[in-house]
Amino acid sequence: MARQVVAAAREIEPGGRKLVEVAGRAIVVFNIAGEFFALANRCPHKAGELCKGKISGFISSPEPGVYEISHEGEVIRCPWHGWEFHIRTGKSWCDPRTMNARAFEVKVEKGAQLVEGPYVAETFPVLVEDDYLVIEV
Amino acid sequence: MSPIISAIDCDVHPTLPGMKALLPYLEPVWRDMIEVRGIDSFESASYPPHAPLSARPDWRDGRVRAGMDVPEIRTQVLEGLGADVAILNCLYGVQLALNEDMGNAFTRALNDWVRAEWLDHDLRLRASIVLPMHNVEHACDELERCAADPRFVQALMLCMGEVPLGRRSWWPLYARAEKLGIPIGIHAGSSFRHPVTSLGWPSFYMEDYAAQSQGFQSQLTSLITEGVFAKHPGLKVVMIESGVTWLPGYMWRLSKFWRGLRFEVPWVDRPPLEIVRDHVRLTIQPFDAPENQEIVTQLIDQLQSDDLLLYSSDYPHWHFDGQDAMPPGISPALARKIRIDNPLATYGRLAIPAPSLTLPANGGLA
Numbered sequence: 436m437a438r439q440v441v442a443a444a445r446e447i448e449p450g451g452r453k454l455v456e457v458a459g460r461a462i463v464v465f466n467i468a469g470e471f472f473a474l475a476n477r478c479p480h481k482a483g484e485l486c487k488g489k490i491s492g493f494i495s496s497p498e499p500g501v502y503e504i505s506h507e508g509e510v511i512r513c514p515w516h517g518w519e520f521h522i523r524t525g526k527s528w529c530d531p532r533t534m535n536a537r538a539f540e541v542k543v544e545k546g547a548q549l550v551e552g553p554y555v556a557e558t559f560p561v562l563v564e565d566d567y568l569v570i571e572v
Numbered sequence: 573m574s575p576i577i578s579a580i581d582c583d584v585h586p587t588l589p590g591m592k593a594l595l596p597y598l599e600p601v602w603r604d605m606i607e608v609r610g611i612d613s614f615e616s617a618s619y620p621p622h623a624p625l626s627a628r629p630d631w632r633d634g635r636v637r638a639g640m641d642v643p644e645i646r647t648q649v650l651e652g653l654g655a656d657v658a659i660l661n662c663l664y665g666v667q668l669a670l671n672e673d674m675g676n677a678f679t680r681a682l683n684d685w686v687r688a689e690w691l692d693h694d695l696r697l698r699a700s701i702v703l704p705m706h707n708v709e710h711a712c713d714e715l716e717r718c719a720a721d722p723r724f725v726q727a728l729m730l731c732m733g734e735v736p737l738g739r740r741s742w743w744p745l746y747a748r749a750e751k752l753g754i755p756i757g758i759h760a761g762s763s764f765r766h767p768v769t770s771l772g773w774p775s776f777y778m779e780d781y782a783a784q785s786q787g788f789q790s791q792l793t794s795l796i797t798e799g800v801f802a803k804h805p806g807l808k809v810v811m812i813e814s815g816v817t818w819l820p821g822y823m824w825r826l827s828k829f830w831r832g833l834r835f836e837v838p839w840v841d842r843p844p845l846e847i848v849r850d851h852v853r854l855t856i857q858p859f860d861a862p863e864n865q866e867i868v869t870q871l872i873d874q875l876q877s878d879d880l881l882l883y884s885s886d887y888p889h890w891h892f893d894g895q896d897a898m899p900p901g902i903s904p905a906l907a908r909k910i911r912i913d914n915p916l917a918t919y920g921r922l923a924i925p926a927p928s929l930t931l932p933a934n935g936g937l938a
Contacts, residue, residue: 480831494835494838495838495841496799496802496838496839496841498799498802498803498839499740499798499799499800499802499803499839500740500799500839501839502838503838513832516831516832517831517832517833517835518831518832519835528834529830529831529834529843530831
């Protein structure tokens with residue numbers, strides 16, 4: 436099991452994303468209004484890179500001709516075939532039972548804890564006064 | 573209707589000999605127009621009389637046409653093919669007249685002709701209401717008018733018309749059909765307002781006929797994407813003489829693209845194949861498969877439902893020889909569903925007994 440500091444929290448703005456690598460896995464980290472979520476950077480359909488997709492809301496309809504939008508900023512569309520995934524859970528909209536992007540938990544931890552603890556970032560310096568994003572794989 | 577039924581033939585074509593036959597059913601002004609203008613025929617070009625497909629040789633029996641009157645259909649379909657009930661779909665082209673009033677008047681006369689010269693002569697006959705195709709109000713009115721007679725069990729449109737059938741201009745018609753519990757039948761054919769292929773006008777009849785299944789693919793897609801079945805959850809559509817075996821491959825394709833494009837049609841909230849299973853039925857002739865049991869069995873498996881198919885001979889069109897319209901390789905249990913249960917589930921009005929009629933000799937049920 437690998438637990439890794441992948442970014443400083445302030446690096447990813449709300450609505451933004453960052454591609455990171457944890458134990459050889461490409462993972463894309465999203466910031467939705469200050470909450471952080473991580474998905475494997477690999478569409479379960481044909482392995483398109485989700486980090487290159489557009490972020491949107493979810494469009495639904497109570498009847499033909501009537502459009503509603505919800506979950507704004509919470510849907511990532513694969514850049515290859517447009518399949519939609521809920522960033523919070525990785526679930527696809529078209530086939531949520533069997534077709535999901537793998538989701539990873541993102542923890543926000545204080546720099547002070549990380550410096551004192553066993554999990555030191557290998558790729559960049561950790562400052563005591565900042566928050567950092569930690570992913571366990 | 574007899575409680576013991578062995579087959580319901582959902583696609584049988586009665587042949588109108590010519591416009592003169594409609595004269596008794598036309599209002600005086602249109603009767604006059606026919607005489608003055610010298611309109612002898614309004615036959616559609618969809619089934620050229622001498623094309624082999626248009627009538628099976630043994631049914632044609634040396635003549636140009638077949639299916640000319642009730643005794644002939646009694647002998648060749650009800651008795652010859654062992655059908656207990658036959659649904660008549662008249663393909664004469666009067667509903668295509670571009671003059672909306674003329675199309676309406678001629679179509680009304682055609683439906684009255686079917687009722688008086690066919691339905692009134694054999695208790696086993698049912699029919700589709702032919703709808704005028706160039707005016708939706710007229711189509712709605714004709715549906716309501718004919719629906720008063722329960723022997724009309726379906727409304728009939730042609731596959732290729734002026735605009736795709738899913739467009740909202742048609743929806744008043746679907747609302748009426750849903751309310752009446754009458755399925756919309758879409759039969760192969762064209763108003764020839766557009767080329768029968770999306771590429772332009774073809775050179776040969778062979779191209780025209782083969783292109784019908786492409787037309788059905790596009791109409792089915794239009795009905796689904798425009799949201800007809802979301803708006804009218806009780807509506808059923810029967811694709812008649814559409815061919816069958818293109819369906820699984822095409823639905824796989826459509827369902828695949830739906831996954832990435834469903835956001836433009838958000839009312840399509842489940843895979844198109846599921847919508848087809850709930851709303852769409854197909855008649856079995858032509859089936860479009862080799863006479864190979866194993867292959868037919870595989871194709872049937874790919875449909876993933878036992879409810880989709882309705883028995884049909886497509887009389888007098890020539891798709892098979894002999895007396896059995898059922899393709900080989902269909903299990904007895906499924907064959908029973910196709911012959912009886914699926915038609916009864918699709919056409920709710922089949923359960924309504926025909927009113928007592930004054931029948932000619934041999935006209936009633938045995």
